[in-house]
Amino acid sequence: MTDLEFDISGLREQGMLEFARQVEPAAAQPLLAGAAVLTGPLEVQLRVVRSGSGASFSGTVEGGWEFACVRCLEPARLRFRAGVEGSVAAGQNVLDVSEEMRQALSLALPERARCREDCKGLCPRCGADRNAGDCGCPPEGPVPYGRGEVVA
Ligand SMILES: [Zn+2]
Numbered sequence: 001m002t003d004l005e006f007d008i009s010g011l012r013e014q015g016m017l018e019f020a021r022q023v024e025p026a027a028a029q030p031l032l033a034g035a036a037v038l039t040g041p042l043e044v045q046l047r048v049v050r051s052g053s054g055a056s057f058s059g060t061v062e063g064g065w066e067f068a069c070v071r072c073l074e075p076a077r078l079r080f081r082a083g084v085e086g087s088v089a090a091g092q093n094v095l096d097v098s099e100e101m102r103q104a105l106s107l108a109l110p111e112r113a114r115c116r117e118d119c120k121g122l123c124p125r126c127g128a129d130r131n132a133g134d135c136g137c138p139p140e141g142p143v144p145y146g147r148g149e150v151v152a
């Protein structure tokens with residue numbers, strides 16, 4: 001079994017199973033398709049409940065991931081916590097949550113990851129990282145008039 005598969009053969013007798021597992025980043029990284037880099041193991045908690053002839057499951061996935069900051073391009077390391085849920089067809093002894101996990105992670109992706117709330121970004125003139133200090137460029141202002149193309 002992989003890190004994202006759970007043995008649910010005990011469900012017939014017990015009616016409900018609970019799992020808590022650390023999933024190694026290497027096992028979950030492919031689910032992100034390059035959108036982020038996991039910085040450590042994922043904490044996965046699942047509860048599987050028999051319903052009718054099948055079962056349903058719900059739980060959470062938590063971890064940390066890294067992006068390039070949209071302002072300064074330095075690593076932005078963030079924590080996340082997402083809900084994961086789905087159903088299990090009748091007669092299954094192994095629950096594979098990789099598809100549900102992929103959906104949960106892609107919904108949890110931040111739209112604009114920043115390394116910190118007040119990231120100052122890069123100087124539009126010289127490209128320096130303004131979090132590291134003042135680059136000495138004159139303050140931003142309108143582009144001086146008269147630099148455009150001359151129209152005869
Ligand atoms: Zn930044």
Ligand SMILES: [Zn+2]
Nearest residue numbers: 123126135137
């Ligand atoms: Zn500058």
